[in-house]
Amino acid sequence: xxxxxxxxxxxxxxxxxxxxxxxxxxxxxxxxxxxxxxxxxxxxxxxxxxxxxxxxxxxxxxxxxxxxxxxxxxxxxxxxxxxxxxxxxxxxxxxxxxxxxxxxxxxxxxxxxxxxxxxxxxxxxxxxxxxxxxxxxxxxxxxxxxxxxxxxxxxxxxxxxxxxxxxxxxxxxxxxxxxxxxxxxxxxxxxxxxxxxxxxxxxxxxxxxxxxxxxxxxxxxxxxxxxxxxxxxxxxxxxxxx
Amino acid sequence: xxxxxxxxxxxxxxxxxxxxxxxxxxxxxxxxxxxxxxxxxxxxxxxxxxxxxxxxxxxxxxxxxxxxxxxxxxxxxxxxxxxxxxxxxxxxxxxxxxxxxxxxxxxxxxxxxxxxxxxxxxxxxxxxxxxxxxxxxxxxxxxxxxxxxxxxxxxxxxxxxxxxxxxxxxxxxxxxxxxxxxxxxxxxxxxxxxxxxxxxxxxxxxxxxxxxxxxxxxxxxxxxxxxxxxxxxxxxxxxxxxxxxxxxxxxxxxxx
Numbered sequence: 001x002x003x004x005x006x007x008x009x010x011x012x013x014x015x016x017x018x019x020x021x022x023x024x025x026x027x028x029x030x031x032x033x034x035x036x037x038x039x040x041x042x043x044x045x046x047x048x049x050x051x052x053x054x055x056x057x058x059x060x061x062x063x064x065x066x067x068x069x070x071x072x073x074x075x076x077x078x079x080x081x082x083x084x085x086x087x088x089x090x091x092x093x094x095x096x097x098x099x100x101x102x103x104x105x106x107x108x109x110x111x112x113x114x115x116x117x118x119x120x121x122x123x124x125x126x127x128x129x130x131x132x133x134x135x136x137x138x139x140x141x142x143x144x145x146x147x148x149x150x151x152x153x154x155x156x157x158x159x160x161x162x163x164x165x166x167x168x169x170x171x172x173x174x175x176x177x178x179x180x181x182x183x184x185x186x187x188x189x190x191x192x193x194x195x196x197x198x199x200x201x202x203x204x205x206x207x208x209x210x211x212x213x214x215x216x217x218x219x220x221x222x223x224x225x226x227x228x229x230x231x232x233x234x235x236x237x238x239x240x241x242x
Numbered sequence: 243x244x245x246x247x248x249x250x251x252x253x254x255x256x257x258x259x260x261x262x263x264x265x266x267x268x269x270x271x272x273x274x275x276x277x278x279x280x281x282x283x284x285x286x287x288x289x290x291x292x293x294x295x296x297x298x299x300x301x302x303x304x305x306x307x308x309x310x311x312x313x314x315x316x317x318x319x320x321x322x323x324x325x326x327x328x329x330x331x332x333x334x335x336x337x338x339x340x341x342x343x344x345x346x347x348x349x350x351x352x353x354x355x356x357x358x359x360x361x362x363x364x365x366x367x368x369x370x371x372x373x374x375x376x377x378x379x380x381x382x383x384x385x386x387x388x389x390x391x392x393x394x395x396x397x398x399x400x401x402x403x404x405x406x407x408x409x410x411x412x413x414x415x416x417x418x419x420x421x422x423x424x425x426x427x428x429x430x431x432x433x434x435x436x437x438x439x440x441x442x443x444x445x446x447x448x449x450x451x452x453x454x455x456x457x458x459x460x461x462x463x464x465x466x467x468x469x470x471x472x473x474x475x476x477x478x479x480x481x482x483x484x485x486x487x488x489x490x491x492x493x494x495x496x497x498x
Contacts, residue, residue, distance in 0.1 A: 047497065050333045051333065052329060052332055052333055052497045053497050072335065075333060075334060075335045076335050078333065080329075080330060080333045081330075082326040082329050082330060083326065084325055084326040085326070086325065086326035086327045086328075086329060086330035087327070088252055088256060088327065089256070090255065090256040090259040090260070091252065091255060091256065095252075095255065099248060099251075099252045100334075102244075102245070102248035103245055103248055103249065103331070103334050103335070103336060104334055104335065107244045107245075134259075150330070151330075154334075
């Protein structure tokens with residue numbers, strides 16, 4: 001079974017087609033990057049795949065479940081880290097993690113299990129030194145790490161990372177890349193980005209979105225072969241200028 | 243329901259770490275209680291004005307305090323809507339009713355703490371001024387203030403769902419002023435008559451004040467306690483449905 005599969009997935013607003021007939025198949029355990037400039041339709045695609053926004057047309061199956069007719073089941077297998085760090089500002093790192101574990105865990109899960117999940121995330125993301133700090137006092141990098149940890153705490157099968165390193169300095173970005181790389185193969189990750197080097201460094205396959213359409217899809221070498229260009233930036237420019 | 247409680251706990255902790263909530267929800271109503279008691283001491287007995295006597299004043303101040311519960315509910319919801327926090331929550335397995343309960347339940351806890359503090363302050367003032375408040379009235383005050391607390395929390399939820407972080411507090415300030423005025427908190431609305439009394443009776447605030455006042459004076463008569471309480475409960479049910487519906491609609495619109 002594919003982790004994600006979409007057929008002609010479309011989102012239209014009054015005068016704008018944000019996503020136009022998206023046909024996509026993502027394998028389980030794959031790290032797939034949606035690459036595109038601002039307004040290309042990446043975030044809208046993620047929103048439709050996470051049941052936040054209803055498609056105008058087409059279908060999308062996430063872990064075999066329809067995003068429109070079985071949204072509860074879809075929501076139980078996904079985790080999302082949005083562009084802005086969606087954390088509870090006045091809660092500490094540990095409280096944020098426990099809170100999110102409580103929200104995502106089934107009602108049968110015991111409190112000790114919730115605490116264990118929070119501890120596991122603190123250890124996985126090396127957050128021991130900030131565990132008792134309020135989220136609003138953390139640097140951008142730490143907030144982003146916390147946001148991803150919160151998305152992961154429900155043990156999702158599919159993780160959406162919407163522009164995970166947007167606005168971060170180079171060191172914080174590299175540290176996040178390391179963390180995302182460590183997750184590779186363990187769960188399916190869909191990452192949106194407009195940084196070429198990020199897609200190149202992290203993704204198994206890359207989908208290039210231009211003005212709402214998925215114009216090309218493949219590994220970096222497949223895309224290079226397709227366009228006859230060297231390097232992802234050249235590939236991207238040649239596809240965008242077509 | 244478990245998720246609603248987890249969400250409610252988060253909202254309660256967030257609010258408990260905001261110093262302004264202590265100032266507006268607890269300190270300010272108690273300051274008003276003291277100031278109005280001093281005003282009452284200055285009114286000559288011949289005026290036969292009992293509105294600021296502590297047994298009457300306490301009930302009014304409980305409702306005055308609840309208007310700030312409305313303000314903080316509106317602030318919590320509108321703030322969450324501004325950032326991405328609610329987007330994460332909407333992609334989680336939470337159900338729409340979990341959001342309504344999660345925002346309103348902690349405000350009931352705040353209103354309860356607030357009412358207990360105001361009652362304790364009023365009881366101490368009653369010992370000083372000599373107008374007795376029966377300490378057992380607290381047993382009646384707790385169930386009597388819950389419907390009005392729910393009403394103000396639902397109003398706050400409605401404003402928070404419909405308006406932005408900047409607009410919602412402003413609109414709540416209008417309700418705080420209007421509620422205090424037509425709710426008969428600072429004057430005896432029923433002694434006025436005419437168009438003003440008609441307006442007062444068309445809005446739920448006067449019934450909130452009346453029922454809580456009656457609870458503190460242990461007046462359980464139909465006209466003073468039971469009828470106003472029924473009206474408050476009916477308005478609360480309508481506002482809860484309305485605010486919950488508005489929240490769902492607004493979030494769908496925000497996410498579309």
